[in-house]
Amino acid sequence: MKNIDSYTHLRGESLFVDDLIVRQDTLYGLTFDSPKAHGKIISVDYAKAEAVEGIVKIFTYKDVLGENQIGGIIQDEELWAEKEVHFQGQPIAFIVAESEAIAKKARKLIEIKIEELPIITTAKQAKEKGSFINAPRSFSLGNTKKAFANCDYVFEGETFSNGQEHLYLETQGCYAVPLENGNIKITSSTQGPTQVQKIAARVLGIAMHKIELEVIRLGGGFGGKEDQATPWAVMAAVAVQHLKKPVKYILNRHDDLRMTGKRHPYESTFKIGINKDLKITAFEVEFLQNSGASADLSPAIAERTLFHATNAYFIENVLTKVLSCKTNLPPNTAFRGFGGPQGMFVVESAIAHVAINMGIDKRLIQHANLLKENDVFSYGQVATTVEAQNSWNTAIEKFDFYKTEKEIEKFNTNNNLVKKGISIMPICFGISFTNTPMNHARALVHIYQDGSVGISTGAVEMGQSVNTKMLQVACLTLGIRPNKVKLETTNTTRVANTSPTAASATADLNGKAVLMACNSLIERLKVVASKMLSVKVNEIIIKDDSVFINHEKSNITWENLIEQAMLERVALTENAHYATPIIHFDKSKEKGHPFAYHVYGTAITQVTVDCLRGTYEIDKVQIIHDFGKSMNLGIDIGQVEGALVQGIGWMTLEEIAYNNEGRLLSSTLSTYKVPDVFSAPKTIEVLPLETPSTEMAILKSKAVGEPPLMYGIGAYFAIQQAVKAYNKNYKLKFHSPFTPEKVLMGLYEI
Numbered sequence: 001m002k003n004i005d006s007y008t009h010l011r012g013e014s015l016f017v018d019d020l021i022v023r024q025d026t027l028y029g030l031t032f033d034s035p036k037a038h039g040k041i042i043s044v045d046y047a048k049a050e051a052v053e054g055i056v057k058i059f060t061y062k063d064v065l066g067e068n069q070i071g072g073i074i075q076d077e078e079l080w081a082e083k084e085v086h087f088q089g090q091p092i093a094f095i096v097a098e099s100e101a102i103a104k105k106a107r108k109l110i111e112i113k114i115e116e117l118p119i120i121t122t123a124k125q126a127k128e129k130g131s132f133i134n135a136p137r138s139f140s141l142g143n144t145k146k147a148f149a150n151c152d153y154v155f156e157g158e159t160f161s162n163g164q165e166h167l168y169l170e171t172q173g174c175y176a177v178p179l180e181n182g183n184i185k186i187t188s189s190t191q192g193p194t195q196v197q198k199i200a201a202r203v204l205g206i207a208m209h210k211i212e213l214e215v216i217r218l219g220g221g222f223g224g225k226e227d228q229a230t231p232w233a234v235m236a237a238v239a240v241q242h243l244k245k246p247v248k249y250i251l252n253r254h255d256d257l258r259m260t261g262k263r264h265p266y267e268s269t270f271k272i273g274i275n276k277d278l279k280i281t282a283f284e285v286e287f288l289q290n291s292g293a294s295a296d297l298s299p300a301i302a303e304r305t306l307f308h309a310t311n312a313y314f315i316e317n318v319l320t321k322v323l324s325c326k327t328n329l330p331p332n333t334a335f336r337g338f339g340g341p342q343g344m345f346v347v348e349s350a351i352a353h354v355a356i357n358m359g360i361d362k363r364l365i366q367h368a369n370l371l372k373e374n375d376v377f378s379y380g381q382v383a384t385t386v387e388a389q390n391s392w393n394t395a396i397e398k399f400d401f402y403k404t405e406k407e408i409e410k411f412n413t414n415n416n417l418v419k420k421g422i423s424i425m426p427i428c429f430g431i432s433f434t435n436t437p438m439n440h441a442r443a444l445v446h447i448y449q450d451g452s453v454g455i456s457t458g459a460v461e462m463g464q465s466v467n468t469k470m471l472q473v474a475c476l477t478l479g480i481r482p483n484k485v486k487l488e489t490t491n492t493t494r495v496a497n498t499s500p501t502a503a504s505a506t507a508d509l510n511g512k513a514v515l516m517a518c519n520s521l522i523e524r525l526k527v528v529a530s531k532m533l534s535v536k537v538n539e540i541i542i543k544d545d546s547v548f549i550n551h552e553k554s555n556i557t558w559e560n561l562i563e564q565a566m567l568e569r570v571a572l573t574e575n576a577h578y579a580t581p582i583i584h585f586d587k588s589k590e591k592g593h594p595f596a597y598h599v600y601g602t603a604i605t606q607v608t609v610d611c612l613r614g615t616y617e618i619d620k621v622q623i624i625h626d627f628g629k630s631m632n633l634g635i636d637i638g639q640v641e642g643a644l645v646q647g648i649g650w651m652t653l654e655e656i657a658y659n660n661e662g663r664l665l666s667s668t669l670s671t672y673k674v675p676d677v678f679s680a681p682k683t684i685e686v687l688p689l690e691t692p693s694t695e696m697a698i699l700k701s702k703a704v705g706e707p708p709l710m711y712g713i714g715a716y717f718a719i720q721q722a723v724k725a726y727n728k729n730y731k732l733k734f735h736s737p738f739t740p741e742k743v744l745m746g747l748y749e750i
């Protein structure tokens with residue numbers, strides 16, 4: 001089935017927040033944010049700004065009737081700064097005016113005095129100063145100390161991976177409208193409608209039921225709207241509470257880039273022990289996460305880094321530790337992979353470091369340590385239905401790896417100024433929110449009396465096509481055609497207490513709820529049909545818009561059946577709740593079974609480096625991916641391709657830069673390079689792996705949203721190999737992104 005949004009997307013008819021027709025009395029918001037990264041607010045003078053014609057009111061923390069607090073996991077983040085500022089771009093006030101242009105004009109007239117305090121911009125500086133978000137976390141398996149003492153080789157090294165801007169096409173935004181009795185309806189571009197509702201209620205000092213959150217769809221989120229769509233919606237809601245007029249606030253790109261957090265940069269140190277037979281026996285890492293000025297989702301992201309610190313490998317003795325370092329940058333946040341990619345980059349770097357020092361091929365070490373059935377992860381979960389070796393071997397075979405490797409060797413012997421490189425990147429990603437209580441979802445299904453169906457879930461459509469998948473589940477379960485089913489917007493009055501659309505688990509969680517609701521309806525309808533046809537209930541099958549008796553089509557259509565159900569006063573609405581079974585995790589022991597299942601795959605990446613310029617091209621990425629039994633291969637391959645290119649961008653091009661004053665230097669698209677069609681691989685091949693899959697996945701179709709991003713890590717190591725092929729003196733560095741500047745330095749390093 002095609003993505004059900006493709007028709008309206010292509011025609012420009014799909015609706016986003018900014019497309020809503022606004023009420024005539026709508027006002028417009030704009031944030032006044034801190035020009036300094038750290039300091040005490042001495043004074044803010046709004047007089048000149050307030051005097052601008054068309055300014056309605058400038059809101060500050062003084063206007064908050066509830067709590068001036070938007071922190072989720074840890075309550076350490078003010079909506080509007082009160083006495084101190086902690087990053088450049090931190091909201092201080094909210095200007096509400098008759099137009100955006102007027103608000104902009106007024107913003108320039110606000111005068112602020114700040115007494116500056118010392119600024120921390122890197123995780124290392126934060127660690128030295130003891131500046132942390134929370135207590136460190138640590139996972140351990142076996143005994144690394146003993147293992148290091150007993151193994152043939154021990155190596156140590158350090159790595160850095162930079163942040164990444166989400167660059168969703170649709171910037172953050174919302175539209176808040178007053179209803180009667182102090183109720184407020186907020187339409188927001190958020191991945192977490194319930195989170196926005198909850199925080200808005202807290203800040204406004206009113207009950208959650210007074211706030212209705214509506215999400216039409218997102219023009220991309222990628223994690224950037226899991227937590228960070230909240231402040232803007234809450235600001236607009238505060239303004240509505242006071243002014244009793246609608247307030248619209250869509251961030252312009254420049255404000256969005258400056259004020260929102262990104263993927264976390266990580267600085268890490270590793271120690272790895274290996275035997276002559278290439279078995280890695282011990283692995284220790286200390287991850288320094290640059291969390292930014294407040295917690296946001298950092299503790300959960302740090303945790304996922306630990307979960308994925310050994311990627312698709314089994315290592316008997318592991319000791320990992322993560323420190324969430326508090327710095328004077330915008331709070332960093334969820335980004336596709338949620339700390340997992342940062343973890344995997346370190347273990348891949350460690351293996352590359354070992355390989356070069358032992359003088360053997362990296363892939364031999366990778367292969368010798370791939371996970372097998374019943375291996376145990378450092379967090380205690382036993383690996384079952386493991387596809388690490390299967391996907392690796394299939395990739396080697398299907399893509400004729402050895403032949404390609406030989407060709408590349410030959411190419412490199414015959415060419416002096418152009419070198420090629422190749423890498424293999426296996427992935428293993430756990431599916432479920434690592435925080436067990438978040439793994440639940442609901443669906444509300446209405447069958448209308450004409451036989452058409454409307455479905456609401458907690459899932460937010462953000463381009464990943466979750467709505468199409470929900471529709472497929474409903475059609476399959478109800479036995480009707482897609483044109484009878486409509487996916488409704490995501491709204492907290494229809495489906496409440498939702499977890500955010502995140503962790504790649506949305507289709508699983510909400511899909512299972514849709515399945516359960518539709519099954520209940522079908523049970524009831526079968527009874528109606530059996531009476532209509534005077535046969536036993538278990539002889540009834542509903543499919544192809546008709547009622548069948550043991551595969552024999554009757555003359556009763558779906559519409560006839562619904563009409564009769566109405567006459568018999570049978571409920572045609574069903575609500576279902578799904579909570580992932582089996583999973584659990586004990587944080588006091590750091591052990592458990594946190595994931596419903598894992599997703600596996602292997603990517604082979606080929607690159608060509610221009611050794612005069614330092615530029616490179618990604619020639620080809622070939623992927624064997626574990627989709628389980630994909631319910632929609634078109635959509636799923638789209639997710640793999642998109643995530644891959646996003647991962648390659650993170651690893652090779654996208655260079656977030658802050659100066660020592662905490663100012664974002666890469667604040668425009670002329671200074672922040674994202675992958676375009678030219679930097680994307682010239683060829684991408686994605687083949688599904690044949691697997692038995694798991695019942696924990698919706699229709700056995702495994703989650704696909706985040707895992708393939710980590711294939712992009714392969715590009716780093718393929719480029720590294722090409723650089724090394726040109727310059728034998730190049731000392732391997734693990735400092736991403738591997739920009740052309742760094743490649744050039746590497747090529748001519750002595």
Ligand code: MTE
Nearest residue numbers: 220221222336463464502503504505506705
């Ligand atoms: N695909 C598109 N087109 N746009 C997005 O914003 N977000 C990604 C992924 N794929 C995203 C996307 C992220 S970060 C996640 S967690 C998943 O989609 C969320 O959706 P799912 O749980 O339905 O896979």
Ligand code: LUZ
Nearest residue numbers: 300338432433434435502503
């Ligand atoms: N969000 C979250 C996530 O809150 N918990 C998670 O485990 C997670 N994993 C991936 C992406 N977002």
Ligand code: MOS
Nearest residue numbers: 223335336502503
């Ligand atoms: Mo995705 S980082 O879970 O929004």
